[in-house]
Amino acid sequence: MAEGANGGTEHADIWMRPERPARGPRPAYSRAQITAAAVRIADAEGLEAASMRRIAAEIGTGAMSLYRYVPSRDDLVDLMVDHATAELDLPDRPSGDWRADLTLVAERSRALRLRHPWLCGVERPRGSFGPAQLRLLEFGLGALDLGLPIDDILVLFGLLMGYVDDAAQQELAWREEERRSGLDREAMMGRSGAYVRKLLADGEHPMFARVVKEARQPHMDAEERFRYGLERVLDCIQAGLPAVPDDQRSSRR
Amino acid sequence: MAEGANGGTEHADIWMRPERPARGPRPAYSRAQITAAAVRIADAEGLEAASMRRIAAEIGTGAMSLYRYVPSRDDLVDLMVDHATAELDLPDRPSGDWRADLTLVAERSRALRLRHPWLCGVERPRGSFGPAQLRLLEFGLGALDLGLPIDDILVLFGLLMGYVDDAAQQELAWREEERRSGLDREAMMGRSGAYVRKLLADGEHPMFARVVKEARQPHMDAEERFRYGLERVLDCIQAGLPAVPDDQRSSRR
DNA sequence: AATAACTGGGTACGTCGTACGCGATTACTG
DNA sequence: CAGTAATCGCGTACGACGTACCCAGTTATT
Numbered sequence: 279m280a281e282g283a284n285g286g287t288e289h290a291d292i293w294m295r296p297e298r299p300a301r302g303p304r305p306a307y308s309r310a311q312i313t314a315a316a317v318r319i320a321d322a323e324g325l326e327a328a329s330m331r332r333i334a335a336e337i338g339t340g341a342m343s344l345y346r347y348v349p350s351r352d353d354l355v356d357l358m359v360d361h362a363t364a365e366l367d368l369p370d371r372p373s374g375d376w377r378a379d380l381t382l383v384a385e386r387s388r389a390l391r392l393r394h395p396w397l398c399g400v401e402r403p404r405g406s407f408g409p410a411q412l413r414l415l416e417f418g419l420g421a422l423d424l425g426l427p428i429d430d431i432l433v434l435f436g437l438l439m440g441y442v443d444d445a446a447q448q449e450l451a452w453r454e455e456e457r458r459s460g461l462d463r464e465a466m467m468g469r470s471g472a473y474v475r476k477l478l479a480d481g482e483h484p485m486f487a488r489v490v491k492e493a494r495q496p497h498m499d500a501e502e503r504f505r506y507g508l509e510r511v512l513d514c515i516q517a518g519l520p521a522v523p524d525d526q527r528s529s530r531r
Numbered sequence: 532m533a534e535g536a537n538g539g540t541e542h543a544d545i546w547m548r549p550e551r552p553a554r555g556p557r558p559a560y561s562r563a564q565i566t567a568a569a570v571r572i573a574d575a576e577g578l579e580a581a582s583m584r585r586i587a588a589e590i591g592t593g594a595m596s597l598y599r600y601v602p603s604r605d606d607l608v609d610l611m612v613d614h615a616t617a618e619l620d621l622p623d624r625p626s627g628d629w630r631a632d633l634t635l636v637a638e639r640s641r642a643l644r645l646r647h648p649w650l651c652g653v654e655r656p657r658g659s660f661g662p663a664q665l666r667l668l669e670f671g672l673g674a675l676d677l678g679l680p681i682d683d684i685l686v687l688f689g690l691l692m693g694y695v696d697d698a699a700q701q702e703l704a705w706r707e708e709e710r711r712s713g714l715d716r717e718a719m720m721g722r723s724g725a726y727v728r729k730l731l732a733d734g735e736h737p738m739f740a741r742v743v744k745e746a747r748q749p750h751m752d753a754e755e756r757f758r759y760g761l762e763r764v765l766d767c768i769q770a771g772l773p774a775v776p777d778d779q780r781s782s783r784r
Numbered sequence: 785a786a787t788a789a790c791t792g793g794g795t796a797c798g799t800c801g802t803a804c805g806c807g808a809t810t811a812c813t814g
Numbered sequence: 815c816a817g818t819a820a821t822c823g824c825g826t827a828c829g830a831c832g833t834a835c836c837c838a839g840t841t842a843t844t
Contacts, residue, residue, distance in 0.1 A: 294726050302821025303809040329800065340824040342802075351801065401652060402700055412736055419738035428741045433694070433760045437767065440693030441686070447655055473547050483665055485672035488681045507686045510771055514690065517770030518763055555790025556840040582831065593793040595833075604832065 292353045293408055307337060309347050313357045317394065320358065325396035328358075355400060360408030362394045368413065372421040376519070377512055379421035383414070384442050384508050391446035398447045425520045434515050441511045445504050545606045546661055560590060562600050566610045570647065573611065578649035581611075608653060613661025615647045621666065625674040629772070630765055632674035636667070637695050637761050644699035651700045678773045687768050694764045698757050 297309050315336040319328040330351055331341040348354045366386050372379045391397050407415065418438070422431045456462060461469065470478075474490060477483050498506065550562050568589040572581040583604055584594040601607045619639050625632045644650050660668065671691070675684045709715060723731075727743060730736050751759065 291724060291726050294729070299821060301811050301819070303811090303823090305822070307823095326800095330802080331800080334824095342804095342825075343823050345802075346822070346824095399654060405704060407739075412730070412739060416736055416738050419742070423738065428738075428745045429756075429760070430763055431738075432742065432746060433763050434767075436697050437690050437694065437764065440697060441690065444689050444693060451658060471544060473544050476547070477665070483669055485669050485676065485681075485684075486660075486665060489672070489685065492681045493685060503682075507682070510683055510686050511690065514687075514767035514771050518767050554788070554842050556842095557791085559792070579831095583833080584831080587793095595794075595835095596792050598833075599791070 292349070292356055292406065295349075297347075305346065307339070307343075307347065309357065310361070311337060312344060312347055313354065313361045316354060317358050317361055320396040321394055325355070325399055328396075330354075352401075352404070356404060356406040356408065359397065359400055359406075360410045362390060362397055363408070363414060364410035365390060365393075366410065366414060368417045372417060372423075376421045376424065377516070379417070380438055380512060380515070381508065383418050383421070384438060384511075385504075387414075387439070387442045388446050388449075388504055391443070392449065395450050398443060398450065422515075422519075426518075430518065434518050437515060438511060441507065445507060449500050449504070545602070545609055545659065548602075550600075558599065560592070560596075560600065562610060563614070564590060565597060565600055566607065566614045569607060570611050570614055573649040574647055578608070578652055581649075583607075605654075605657070609657060609659040609661065612650065612653055612659075613663045615643060615650055616661070616667060617663035618643060618646075619663065619667060621670045625670060625676075629674045629677065630769070632670070633691055633765060633768070634761065636671050636674070637691060637764075638757075640667075640692070640695045641699050641702075641757055644696070645702065648703050651696060651703065675768075675772075679771075683771065687771050690768060691764060694760065698760060702753050702757070 298305065312333060316328045316333045319332055319336060330344055333354075334341040334344055344354070348357065368382065368386070415435075418435045419428075419431050422434055426434075452463060455466065459466065470490065478487050478490060551558070565586060569581045569586045572585055572589060583597055586607075587594040587597055597607070601610065621635065621639070671688045672681075672684050675687055679687075708719065712719065723743065731740050731743060
């Protein structure tokens, strides 16, 4: 098929390509330095503000210089994700109490996404697992390694991280809307947009109406609301685990 | 703060803005026509190929003409999402058997994402709910309306759709890799990339190794694999529901 | 018949990622 | 120690992108 006859770069081996070459002058910058600058910009102004030119300007060089360190912007985003994920700071190994371990993962992951709002918006289908993401994976899957087949473990861990992602995304969206409108959450419920008001009025959307009128646990702050949903998710996950004698928990193996 | 002193377009009221104006010549095209063209392109060449110029060329006009029908490309993407979602074809109301209803939602949603691969990659934080998405929401939440507070219902439905999204995304990624490499899934396991081989060899990633070596239910095809995970998720959701007398199920209220 | 609203569409601006090429610098090879 | 080849930082240039703006032509209201 003459489809790129070269040996092939598999597809995304950023993590294999060595940072420093054997020959040539010493590089003036580093991948970590560039990645950190990119993260700094994305934190402050969003992911799309972290363009190659902008990042280069941040570290005081030309845009094309970055391509000496990173093959493409997409790969740089992969580096950014792993760079941020490295802040997670999880224990070396699961404690044996799966519920406590997953709670830890969930809460720190949420905090991470609130600290780096662009994390939720990264294109998903890139199967790029850097060292920090691998650590997270090892810890999370390891916590659930209680006799289930690996496929089931993956499903359960996916449910947890899916919840974390959704919850953080919602929280960020609300926060954004508060910032733009100047109103707090309580005040926004009444003053909703014309479209929402129409939907509430037409009587065709009872569940949506309940979401608008009843939801959001109005007496909880964001943290409490997250924990509440998290407990529900953990209960669900528990149902997928093999039964345990109920007293023999957190047994250090 | 002098922050846009106008009355404000709330933020995304595509669904309120009337298609036809009162005065002026009859428009030559329609929102539906433009949206359909965009979906056609995105299906064949990906979401980013559906640029304003490309879409305009598809229907035989200039790029700027589209802005007579749609305020921005982001809004057009919202229209595309709802246009695709409208294919879902769900019953008018939940049947009373929540498990059957959610199974229906999950399988059709998966099929929809396989038919429109770009759906999984749409930027999430847009809280834009068109009529088709509202139908889906009403049906899904309604199926779970069994006495729980609305917040719990939202969490459970979120878990389900999160699973569907993840599973579809994974399936699409594998399909893409098969297409590019020419190998089938079975053959790819051994011939994995250098990075994966390194991770397997270093012994530091036991769970990742299990994922690579044991997962994917090698004896199942994609459909079976999806259903298998789906049953796990539904079991989990069941645990979050109020207990039922075990025999009194699918009782038509 | 006059007017105001709207049409399709061309041109132009500022942004993006990045292919390519340059002269200078450095490490390996003889 | 000279020669060579790799790699450096970085400027220029190209082809996309979304869309602001302007225009002459068309139509429903006055």
